[in-house]
Structure formats: C-alpha cells, structure tokens
Amino acid sequence: MNRVVITGLGAVSPIGQTAASYWNALAGGRSGFGPPTIFPTDRLVTKVVAEVRDFVPGDHFDVRQIGFLDRVSQFGVVAAREAIAQSGLSFKEGLGERTAAIIGSGIGGQTTQDDNFRRFYGEGATRVHPLIIPRTMPSAPASQISMFFGIKGPTYAISTACASATHSIGQAFHLVRTGTVTCALAGGCEAQLTQGTMKAWEAMRILAPDTCRPFSADRKGMVLGEGAAILVLEALPHAAARGADILGEIVGFGMSADAGDLTAPDPEGMVRAMNAALADAALAPDAIDYVNAHGTGTTANDATETTALHKTFGDHARRLAVSSTKSMVGHALGAAGALEAVAVIMAIRAGVIPPTMNYLGPDPACDLDYVPNEARRRPIGAALSNSFAFGGLNAVIAMRRFTA
C-alpha cells in the first residue's frame, strides 16, 4: 500500500481563478456573491449566485478548442492545467499510462444543453449545433482532461450530485494507494448556472435570497455556485524520488448511503461516512483539528451535520474547528468537494482555518465552533472534508499535514 500525497492544486472559483488567489480570498473572508452576468434573472425570484465572473475562454483556449468545450470542461481543463504545472509532472514517456483522471460533475454541460434546447423548443430553430452531445455528457470534462494532458490510465466521471468531487478524490486515492496507478488527477467541475436550472432550484425552496450563512441564526438557504478544482495525487515513493514539493497527504476515505429520503439529510449516514474515513485513515477522532463541513446554509443540512459531528466526535466535537467555505464560494455541487479539499490542503499548509462568513449568531441547533467571520491561526495536523449529497450519498476524505 502506497502513501498518497498531493503535489499539485488547481482551482477556478468565484473568488479566484487560480488556487493561490482562491485561497487568499478564503483566508481573507471574501464572499463571491452577486447578480449573475451570464444569464438573465427577469423570470427568477432569486437574483444572487456565486458566478465565476470575467472568465474569458480565449485566455485559456484557441477558438477551435472552445468549440469542443462546454463551460464545465473549460473550468476543468484550466484547473487541471494549473495543478499539473505545480506538480511539475509530465505524462509523456509512459507515466500517462500509469495515471488516472477521475473527475466528478453533478450535472455536466448544462449551458450547452440549455442554449440549444431553448433555441429548439422555444424559438423553433430547425437545426442545432452538431457537438451538443459530446459537450454535454457528464464525462466530457474527464475526457477533455485526458486528451489535453495525455492521461491514458483509468479515466471516468463520478456523478453523485453534491458529493461527486469527494467521491472522485476518494476513488483516485484508493487507485494510487493500491498501486493500480502511480498518479491521479482528481476533482470536480460544475457550470450549471442558467436561468432554467435556477428556476428548478427555486422550486425546491432552498435558495437564499441574499447570502449564504451556514450554521448561523437566521440562515436562509444556499447560494448556487460553479467552478472547478483538481488535485494531483501521487504515490509517495514516486514523489519523493523526484524531489517533488509535497503539499499534503490524503489518508482516508469513507462513503455511505442513507437509503432514506431523497433530499432530507440523515445524521446516521453522515456519521457512518465520517467514521469510515477515520477508520480508513487509522486516525482517532481526537486527532482531527478541523472539519471543512458540507455546510450548505440550509436549515436542515446544518443542524443535521452538527448532530452528526457530535455523534462522531463526542466530547472532542467542541474542540474542533468547523467551517463552511460555501459561505464564500456558494455551492458548486459536483465541484464543491474538490474546492473544499483544496481549501483544506491550503489551510493545513498555512496553519490558517478559513472562516464561516456571514455568520450572525448562534442557532441552538448549531452549537459548535464555526470559526465565524474571521480566519483563525491554528496548526492543523489532520482534517476532514465532508460532502453529503441529495439522494443520501455521503463521502468524506481525511487529510493530514505531510511528515516524512
């Protein structure tokens, strides 16, 4: 069994289009919420999103390439390119065949589908663009990342709604740990912000009208986001042999399903996923310093997750730092877990816990330390990143500061 280290990070987020700018914004407590610029809101009640503003495809791709890439794949390829550059890896000379790309997306190429179906159904267009299918498929980002960078090993998408990226990172972690591959690109991407999808989310009545304030009194729901994050995972012997800069270590992965309600969260499922991650990592609960919570900002999630943290950690729950970075980047669904894993690795490196922003005060159902409104210096030895998806699909990864 190999130890699995992280040697590259890439991110495209509403508060920074590189991993470094994303982290600086998180540590500075900057929320990326505002009215959308990429679709009209005239038929919507909710007029706030966490959009990756001023993303210019032409800065990253030539005109020909853009024709093949939905926004979701553009985000994924840009994040992968950054992560690979940081790792210093090249996938020529055989390493590509020993490298996996496991890339989550909850939705796939939504803007391509929306634009074309609107034209076809709504505007009576007689023909539609010939590349809608290969742009829209949820595995398109995985395929595009494979093609751009020469990844020839196991390559596929995982779609488990809001847990897609965490399942992807966990799956990649297992592939590297068991020696199935030497390296893996893992993460997620999402670009589902359209007027139609906003309407669908509105119909569920869980979108906040103003901002996202996880675990706070008077929280009003989630803010939809978008973006991508990709991590380079590498077997420790390979990384050490080439003198790579090791950013952190993934030590455990836990999964569970609620087998209960379609949308209501279940603390027992969350507990089982967190316990599975701790057991996989051989970490005692009190070894965890920080939990990057799923923390969507809905009444139900945040109270249920708090209950689950109490059950998992017992008395140690009160000593945990718990924060939700969705208070700054919104909920990027299939990209969320990857953006959060990047946040955790950066937090471990910096010894700084990113805050839960927009926090107004305690809710009796949420009684832990949520690092409200301001980042905090605190050394982190080990941390969890939680993702709990609609449909009762739970995934948790455990990460640790790297020590040889």
Next chain:
Amino acid sequence: MVPVADGVVEIIAGKARSKTGPIKLSDKLESLGLESLDVLELAFAIEERFNIEIPFNANNPFEFTTVGELVKAVEGLIAQKTAPA
C-alpha cells in the same frame, strides 16, 4: 452564384487546419486538414448560413472531394429550396 462560393470558402477557411494561403475551388477537402468533427461543424455552419439542410450522415461521408464540388452542391440545395413547388 459567386456569393455562395465566397460564403462556403469563408466557412471552410475558419475550420481548415493545414492551409495557410487562400482557399481555391480546386482544393481537395481532405488536403485542408478537416477532421471528422470539423466536417460536422462545417455542415452546420453552411446550413445556418444558407438556411438549407445538407442530407449527409457521418456513416456516408461527404461525396464531394473538392471545395468547388461542395459549392456546387450547396447551390443545388439552395435552388431546390427556392424552386416553385
């Protein structure tokens, strides 16, 4: 029918990978570096520009070999569309 030729050539020029100079009617399509998906986009762009339907299926690829033959086919489809029923 010069406008049709100009339009088709302009669209091809936007897709061609391996041609640097101006595109001539005698150029072979395969010499322009058009890959399979490029042909799909080419057909789509021509259909949009001239509001015609090009009856082709990727299983039975374009039967035209030169730019000029493609222009002639497009002219034929435009004529069919505008002919009195």
